[in-house]
Amino acid sequence: MxxxxxxxxxxxxxxxxxxxxxxxxxxxxxxxxxxxxxxxxxxxxQWTPPPMWTLHWDSKLTPMLSNVHQLEERLTVLVGDAERLKLLGVPAYTKGTDEACGTIIARLTCKLLEWCCADQVVNMAFDTTASNTGHLTAACIAIQLSLGRPLLWSGCRHHIGEVLLSHIFTDLKVETSRSPEVTLFTRLRDNWNLVPHEYSGPLSCYIPGDAEPPFLGKLRAELTVCAAGVLDYKRGDYREFVQLCLVYLGAAGAAQTPVTFQRPGALHKARWMAKLLYTLKLALMEQHIVLLPQGTITTRQQVLKIWAFANFITHIYATWWLTCDTAVDAAWNDLTLYHHLYAYKSVDEGIAASAIKAMERHLWYLTGEMLPLALFSTKVPVGERRALADAILEHKPADLPLRAPQLRFGTEDWATSAAFPAGAVNVRAITVVNDCAERGVKLTSDFVAAARSEQHLQNVLQAVEHDRSKQPNLRCCKRKLNTDQD
Structure with a gap:
């Protein structure tokens, strides 16, 4: 109209x-x-698939095209690597009691055949849910059976991080209500007008104590360097999280810059990002919240838990979360996180024990097949990479067609060989986070109401994805574009 x-x-x-x-x-x-x-x-x-891809998928309930008052499950199917992504389709399906969820998902990956890229898939990145990771009928097994060959398994590191964070938040008992929303954050939103939203003066930042373990200072320095490298291309909640971490730790320049806090949005307990953002806001605003009547936003017991949670987020969690999406560094980052959690026992034994317990329940995602990727990592020390190469050569099965004579040479000679740079290019096809599937789900939710038929919806999604790839800066403000061009 x-x-x-x-x-x-x-x-x-x-x-x-x-x-x-x-x-x-x-x-x-x-x-x-x-x-x-x-x-x-x-x-x-016109689309031509590259030689290697990672398969991503995620599902969500959306309104039916024929009846907006009823919901149906839609599976977002994408392929991509570290640089490119392609949405293959978002088919609808009905969960039945006589068909395993994994079989349904494997059947819907027929989109791989429609786009002629089934042979190029070498890796699967997925959320670590039972419907995906079961050992008999779950999606990962069913997809491999459908394709007729094994694939690499890459459990989404960000999803593992969500599980770890939720476990700590629950064990701290910051929130004991059984409400779908976190009532602590609800009180912050309801009383938002009672606290200042812009600060140009000092905030309730982290203050190192005299008895602080030396490794915490090193962790703060690592986060500052890491945040400076990613801040320019993080968007939305992710960018806000990085900025809040820098302000909380009193990073050079961050504490002196005027801070504007955004109003709390979705507060559902399933929204793990809310725990990060609003905990840091509560900690930074504490000097103003304490002036309000007791219980208006926080209680005395909650304040100490908020500070403890914020300290863990900024010292241990943030750096790992910002760097865990790189496949070649994944094994090293995970091992480093594990060491940091054990070291953090000297700071807060309860939080460290809770985090270690949550992580040890999901150690299956540290698959041995992902370890050889660490040969291409610049984070892994030279001695560790040499030991890894020796272990690969020693335990290589006789039927494995591995022709890599450069592994017998010194690590300083790897970069000059012809095979090593080619292998580094192939490794870029492997991703270890499933964020793109969540963005595909969001795209479907935004445009499902604009479609009138199933094919119309698929055409709309393809056209929108194509347009956004051609105009990636369409949503950027003029000031941001001018800054990037300068």
């Missing part, structure tokens, strides 16, 4: 006769569908 009205106005303003052109709603809708179909088909024809 809006498009038809806009077309009539454009013709009239241009001096034309709108009576000579059909501008009805039906004509406009039909034309729009034809254009979308043409764009989708052309995009499909």
């Amino acid at each position: 809006q498009q038809a009205a806009f077309t009539r106005g454009l013709i009239a303003e241009s001096g034309g006769n709108s009576a000579n052109i059909s501008t009805s709603y039906a004509t406009a809708d039909r034309s729009r569908r034809q254009v979308l179909e043409a764009i989708s088909e052309e995009h499909h024809k």
Whole structure:
């Protein structure tokens, strides 16, 4: 309707006769569908898959196209590497009691055949849920059976981090309510107007004590360097989280810069990012919250737990979370996190024990097949990489077609060989986080209401993805664009 009205106005303003052109709603809708179909088909024809991909998927309940008052499950299927992503489709399915969830997901990966990229998939990145990781009928097993070959398993590191964080938050008993939302954060949102939102003066930042273990200072320095390297390309909640961490730790320049706190949004317990953002805000605002009547936002017992949780986030969790998406560094980052958790026992034994327990329940995702990727990591010390290469050569099965004579040379000669740079390029096809599937789910949720049929929805999603890839800065403000260009 809006498009038809806009077309009539454009013709009239241009001096034309709108009576000579059909501008009805039906004509406009039909034309729009034809254009979308043409764009989708052309995009499909021109797309060429690279030699290696990672398969991503995630599902969500969305309104049905035929009845918006009923929900149906939709599976977002994507392939990608460290640099590129491609949405293959978002098919709908109905969960049945006589068909395993993994079998359903494997059947829906027929999108790989439609886009002629099934042979290029070498890795699976997925959320570590039972429907994906079961040993008999779950999705990972079913997908491998469907493709007829084994694949690498990459449990989403960010999803593991969510589990670890939720476990600590629960064990701390910061929130004991059984409400779907965290009532502590709800009180902050309801009383948001009682606390200042902009600060140009000192905040309730972290203050190192005289008896502080030396390794905490090193961890703060690592986070400051890491945050400076990622702050420019993080967006939304992720960018806000990095900024809050820097302010809380009193990083050079961050504490002196005026801070504006964004109003709390979604507070559901399943939204793990809320625990990070609002805990740091509560800790930073404490000097103003304490002036309010007791219990308005926080209680005395909660204040100490908030500070303990914020200290863990900024010293241990943040650096690992910001760097865990790199496949070649994944094994080293996970091992480093494990060491840091044990060292953190000297600071807060309860939080450290809770985190270690949560992590040890998910150690299965540290698969041995991912270890050889550490050969390409610049974080792993030279001696460790040499030992890893020796272990690979010693335990290599006889039927494994591994032709890598450079592994017998010194590590300083690897970069000059022809095979090593080629291997580094192939490694970029492996990703160890599933964030792109969540973005695909969000894309579907945003545009499902605009579709009138199943094929129309798929065409809309392909057209939107294609347009955003051509205009990646469309949503950036003018000031940000000018800064990037300078």
